[in-house]
Structures are given as C-alpha cells and as structure tokens.
Amino acid sequence: MNAEDLDRMKKLVQQALPPMEGDDEPDRDLWPAMLGRLNAPPAAEPLAGWAWFDGALAVSLVALAACFPASIPVLLYYL
Amino acid sequence: MQIGESGVLNRFREGNPETLEAAFEALFRLHQRAVYGWILRIVRNPSTAEELTVETFWRIHTAHARFEPAQGFEGWARRIATRAALDWLHTRRPECELYPEASGELAAPATADPAIIAEIRARTALAFGRLPPKLRIAATLAVVEELPQKEVAAALGISVAAVKLRVFRALRLLRNDLKRQGITP
Numbered sequence: 001m002n003a004e005d006l007d008r009m010k011k012l013v014q015q016a017l018p019p020m021e022g023d024d025e026p027d028r029d030l031w032p033a034m035l036g037r038l039n040a041p042p043a044a045e046p047l048a049g050w051a052w053f054d055g056a057l058a059v060s061l062v063a064l065a066a067c068f069p070a071s072i073p074v075l076l077y078y079l
Numbered sequence: 080m081q082i083g084e085s086g087v088l089n090r091f092r093e094g095n096p097e098t099l100e101a102a103f104e105a106l107f108r109l110h111q112r113a114v115y116g117w118i119l120r121i122v123r124n125p126s127t128a129e130e131l132t133v134e135t136f137w138r139i140h141t142a143h144a145r146f147e148p149a150q151g152f153e154g155w156a157r158r159i160a161t162r163a164a165l166d167w168l169h170t171r172r173p174e175c176e177l178y179p180e181a182s183g184e185l186a187a188p189a190t191a192d193p194a195i196i197a198e199i200r201a202r203t204a205l206a207f208g209r210l211p212p213k214l215r216i217a218a219t220l221a222v223v224e225e226l227p228q229k230e231v232a233a234a235l236g237i238s239v240a241a242v243k244l245r246v247f248r249a250l251r252l253l254r255n256d257l258k259r260q261g262i263t264p
Contacts, residue, residue, distance in 0.1 A: 001251050005264075009250040010222050012264050016203035017123075017223045024116030026129050033133045034107060038140065079213075 084109070088148040099143065106152060107136055113153065114160050117234075120224050121164040121216055131167055135160040154233060161216065161234045168212035199262055206256040210249050217245035218253075 001009075065072050087109075090102035114135055119128040138159050139146075146155060210218065220231040221242060232239045254264055 001247070001254065005254065006247065006250060008264050009254055012199075012203055013207060013218065013222050013250070013253070014225075016200040017207060017219075019224045020120050020123060024119055025112055026115045026132065027125065028129070030111055030115070030129060030132055031104065031107060033129075034136055037133050037137045 084152075085148065088146075088152055091143050092146050092148055094143050103136075103140055103143070106139075110152065110156055111136070114156055117157055118160050118164050121161065121219055122167065123219075127167065131160070131163050134167075135163045138163060157234045158236055161236075165212055165216055168215065202260055202262060203253070203257065206253050206260075209256065210252055214245050214249035214252065217242055218249035221246050222250070 061075060065075060087102045087105045090098040091106055093099075111132060115128055115132045118131045118135065119125060122128055122131065135156065139156060142159070146152070207215065207218070217231060217235065220226050220234065221228055228239050228242045232242045235242065237245075257264055
C-alpha cells in the first residue's frame with residue numbers, strides 16, 4: 001500500500017466515521033455510580049476469569065515459541 | 080481550608096484513609112469530563128463511555144499508590160482509560176451498534192449516486208469495527224479523531240513509530256476487507 005492508497009483510505013474512514021465532537025459531557029453525574037462501585041464487594045482477580053481454554057492456548061503458544069523460535073515474529077505480528 | 084490540585088494529588092498518592100476519599104472525589108469531579116470525553120472518542124457510545132469512566136476511576140482508585148504526582152494526573156488517567164476501553168473492545172464482538180454510522184444514514188455528496196456512497200460508507204464503518212482492537216484504537220484516535228500521533232502514543236503507552244505501524248496495518252486490513260466485498264477504495 002503506497003502513500004496515495006494510505007491517504008485514500010484515511011479519507012474514506014473519515015467520511016464513514018466522523019469525529020466525535022462537542023457532546024463530550026456525561027448525561028448524568030457519575031459520582032453516585034462511582035460510589036456504588038467503590039462500595040461494591042471486590043471483584044474476582046482477572047486471572048480467575050480465565051477459562052481453561054485460555055490457559056491451554058497460552059501454554060500452546062509458549063510451547064510453539066520454544067520449539068520454533070522462528071515463529072515468534074509471526075506471533076508478535078498478530079498480537 | 081481549600082487545597083490546590085497538587086495538594087489533592089499528594090493526598091491521593093499518600094492514600095491516608097482519612098483523606099483519600101475526599102482527594103479521590105475531588106479528582107473525580109475535576110477530571111471525569113476529560114476521561115469521559117476521551118473514552119467516548121474510542122468507544123463512540125455515550126452509555127458505554129459512562130460505564131467505562133466509572134471503571135477507569137475505579138482502577139485509578141485501586142492504583143493510587145503507583146501514581147507519581149510529578150508525571151501529572153491527566154496523562155496517567157488517560158492511559159488507564161485507554162486500557163479500560165481496550166479491554167472492553169476485546170470483550171465485544173464487532174457490532175453495528177458501535178458504529179451508528181453503519182446505518183447508512185450519512186449525507187453523501189451530490190456528485191455521485193448518494194445511495195452507493197452511503198452503502199460504501201456503511202460497509203467501511205462495519206469493516207472498521209471488525210479490526211483488531213489494538214489497531215482499531217490507534218486508527219480511531221489518529222485517523223478518525225485526527226489527534227497528534229505523539230498524544231496517541233502516550234495514551235497507548237507505545238512509541239510514535241508503533242502508532243504509525245498500527246495505523247498502517249489497520250488501513251491495510253480495512254482495504255483488504257473492503258476489496259473482499261468488491262469495494263475498491
């Protein structure tokens with residue numbers, strides 16, 4: 001993709017998705033919601049939300065990287 | 080007795096239970112609008128932005144001990160807000176509701192068939208919503224919102240070169256997606 005294509009794509013995106021302007025204030029006071037969140041019981045640690053599949057996938061990726069170091073740039077590219 | 084923002088920041092950083100809550104509320108009231116506006120630019124949905132503003136300040140509250148007053152609150156809050164928005168994007172499948180523009184109701188220039196232009200814009204908005212969240216955030220802030228790349232880099236915690244790369248990859252993926260739909264930008 002050359003610079004001309006890049007500019008064309010940028011213009012297309014800008015036409016499809018205009019910037020958010022002006023209305024950048026919440027409709028309501030968020031402090032009561034904030035207090036509610038602060039007083040709520042602590043949520044579970046993020047890691048506790050991991051499904052077994054996430055763990056298996058992580059182990060597979062580490063194993064793949066260890067066995068085939070050449071795949072590391074490819075993995076990083078898709079992260 | 081009134082204390083300045085630096086005093087509030089120091090009290091927030093110290094985390095003394097007697098003064099932390101008051102300092103946090105002061106910071107919340109001072110910065111909620113900026114944080115909300117930043118998140119709104121990323122998620123483009125007011126109610127989600129409100130929800131994520133609360134989430135962001137909750138993360139700020141729990142991380143008060145890691146705050147460095149010398150680095151400033153705004154940039155720190157913005158990084159946390161960006162992270163919260165990114166986490167939210169990761170949990171969502173690409174949906175039309177993220178991009179109301181995808182309804183095809185945008186005004187089209189009179190120089191071409193308005194229906195076709197509206198259709199292309201709608202498909203572009205949908206394809207944009209299908210981009211990987213990391214690329215989508217970079218492209219949203221740098222291309223849609225036209226923010227300086229340095230500002231985007233600071234919010235994402237990456238280098239300016241990495242922002243350029245993410246934007247390039249986002250636009251290339253978008254172009255390929257549109258080509259598969261028979262649209263040649």
